[in-house]
Amino acid sequence: xxxxxxxxxxxxxxxxxxxxxxxxxxxxxxxxxxxxxxxxxxxxxxxxxxxxxxxxxxxxxxxxxxxxxxxxxxxxxxxxxxxxxxxxxxxxxxxxxxx
Numbered sequence: 001x002x003x004x005x006x007x008x009x010x011x012x013x014x015x016x017x018x019x020x021x022x023x024x025x026x027x028x029x030x031x032x033x034x035x036x037x038x039x040x041x042x043x044x045x046x047x048x049x050x051x052x053x054x055x056x057x058x059x060x061x062x063x064x065x066x067x068x069x070x071x072x073x074x075x076x077x078x079x080x081x082x083x084x085x086x087x088x089x090x091x092x093x094x095x096x097x098x099x
Contacts, residue, residue: 002045004038004073005081013085014038017069033066040064041071041082048075057096072096 006014014034022030044051044064051062051073061083063072068088073080086092 002042002079004041004045004079005076006041007081007083010071010082010085017085017087033069037066037069037071037085040066041073041080044071044073045079048078048080051080054096057093061096 014037017037018030018034021033041064044062051064054061054063054072057072060074061072062074062080063070065071065088069085070088070092071082071085072092073082084096086095
């Protein structure tokens, strides 16, 4: 399976998600969510042109949802570049317009 490329911001987002869940719940739950997010990104890396288009935010931007998180990515060569991984309740349009 193709490995997605993660920006530093996406890596930071993933680490923050893990820490938040580990603090609120436990490490096992944090590991499970972390794995689900990465698996969804790997799935999209195998088929870079899939995923919901988010043209209203930025041309060519796509996303995959792992409730309640949304991973935003762009196809790149034969994989994807994950730009950010955000909680769906955040103002993702504002945050992503800065990316």
